[in-house]
Amino acid sequence: MSSIRVPCDQCRQRRIRCDGHTPCASCLRTHLSCRRKYIRKRRGRKEGDGKQIAALRATEISDVQGFIVNCKEAGDILSSEDLPDLMKRCVGAYLEHMYPVMPLLKRSTLSDWFDRPLLANEHSMLFALCALVTTFMCGRSESIVGSVEWQSVARLFVRKSLLMRLEYDFIDDSTVLTLLSSFFLSVTFFELHNIRQCWFYLREAINLAQILGLHTNEFYQDMDDVDALFCRRIYDILFVTERSFAISRHKPVLLSHPLPPPAKMSRGEQEEGSEINPGFRQLVQVYSQLDVDFLHNWSQEGLVCSSFSRENRELDLVPDCDFILNTQKADIFVTQHWLDLTFWRAALQQGLLSTSAKSRSRTFSYPEDISLSLLLVLSSLPTESVEVHGLGIVSNMMYFSCSN
Structure with missing residues (x-):
């Protein structure tokens, strides 16, 4: 097997043919010292020096640091001292801007909650409502949390709402508060582009409504007409939301028809306005x-x-x-x-x-x-x-x- 002929440095520099001997014939003829100190570069793909990896790593570190800063800022706003004020602002924004779209809670009830200790199901629902308002209002013409990353605040409200469910048996809750919590979480996840979670909590809200019997006449017997009005609206908002989702996402429906409106105007309608x-x-x-x-x-x-x-x-x-x-x-x-x-x-x-x-x-x-x-x-x-x-x-x- 013949060996590979390596040209000497002088022949390489002069760009002439070298016989591969040491010394070679060309160096002997020209009286040059024949040496081979030149290191040939390896052909093919070469290993990088890590510049791109370093740049990508720096970008990831910057993103993580930015996320940590946003979470810290959101955490500062949701501290025990500032949390009540932020929640009051969220409730105020709901009553002023979003109530005509989702007239599901009595104004007086929301106002009274800030004047007394709350039960676990009330706390959970209120956190979910604040998450909903934060995603709807922030990043638009009117903001609730200012320059703070509103998605981080909304997710913290969602986490607080779900953590409160650990304080009670939410499946056996005999009120509509857990149902409302699930509905508000569903819409919040839709605003956060999490369709899977959105559909899950919407179905959870519908299941809780059917467990309570909101679709039956027996549920409304002996109920105050104001409470009955808002319970009917809760059922109907689930009806509307499910059908909207069914059309846009090709999903099956559980609710076949809305509830018939009451025969006469209730005190609740009179209190909130006729429109x-x-x-x-x-x-x-x-x-x-x-x-x-x-x-x-x-x-x-x-x-x-x-x-x-x-x-x-x-x-x-x-x-x-x-x-x-x-x-x-x-x-x-x-x-x-x-x-x-x-x-x-x-x-x-x-x-x-x-x-x-x-x-x-x-x-x-x-x-x-x-x-x-x-x-x-x-x-x-x-x-x-x-x-x-x-x-x-x-x-x-x-x-x-x-x-x-």
């Missing part, structure tokens, strides 16, 4: 137009049964009522247009669309009409009335951009 309940009932009515069969088939990744083609599915649009608050109008009209577009997509799947259809809702250009109509509605409303609905209303509006 809250009508707007809330209008929103429930919009979602009531989705029947269970449609939702069941839609949950199969958007598949719609053949019976859809035999029905003229169009929404009964709610008129623009002056007595409805702007916050409720934004929710109602976005929901109407969103569901109308959902029906259009179902018709598209069944091949029911045509350029010569008599109804505009059965034409291919109908999404343009829906989008223009929604734009006109939203442009007439204050920005704050849209912001207060959080990520849910933004997701529904993004649905339109994907359909045009």
Whole structure:
């Protein structure tokens, strides 16, 4: 086996052929000292000096340090001294901005809780409400926690709410407080982009509502009409939220219909103002137009049964009522247009669309009409009335951009 011929340093520098001997013929002829001190560089992929790894490691360390700083700042705000003040601000923001959207708690009850020691289920629900308000209001035109990382504060509120559940048997809670806690946690996780946790706690809230019997007439017998009003709203908000999630995420539903409204106005409606309940009932009515069969088939990744083609599915649009608050109008009209577009997509799947259809809702250009109509509605409303609905209303509006 022949050995590898290595050129000497002089032949390499002169770029001439070397015979590989020591000394080589060329060096003998030119009277040069023949030596081989040059170290050849290894060919192929070379090991790095670690600059990229060091840069990535520095970035990770910076992120971790930033997270620790944010947690410390959030922890400072949630200290035992400042916690009551922050929670009062959250409750105040809920009553001022979010109450028309979720009128689920008596104003007087929330005010009284800060004047006495709280039970474990009350504490858990209040922490969950604060987590919800923090995610809805912070990062928008009005902030609750200022420059502090609002997601860290919201997660700390969530953790405190769940820790309070260890203080009592929350499954056997005979009040609606644990149910509300689960609902608020569900919406909070939705705002935090954690869909798995959101769906889990929404189903937990629905299960607790069915365990208590909120869907039965017996539950409301001998109950004060004010308490009955808010319990009915709790059931209906679960009905609305489940159907919204079922449409957007193709999920099955457990609640088949909302509760009928009371025959007469209760003292609760009189205390909060005459405009809250009508707007809330209008929103429930919009979602009531989705029947269970449609939702069941839609949950199969958007598949719609053949019976859809035999029905003229169009929404009964709610008129623009002056007595409805702007916050409720934004929710109602976005929901109407969103569901109308959902029906259009179902018709598209069944091949029911045509350029010569008599109804505009059965034409291919109908999404343009829906989008223009929604734009006109939203442009007439204050920005704050849209912001207060959080990520849910933004997701529904993004649905339109994907359909045009």
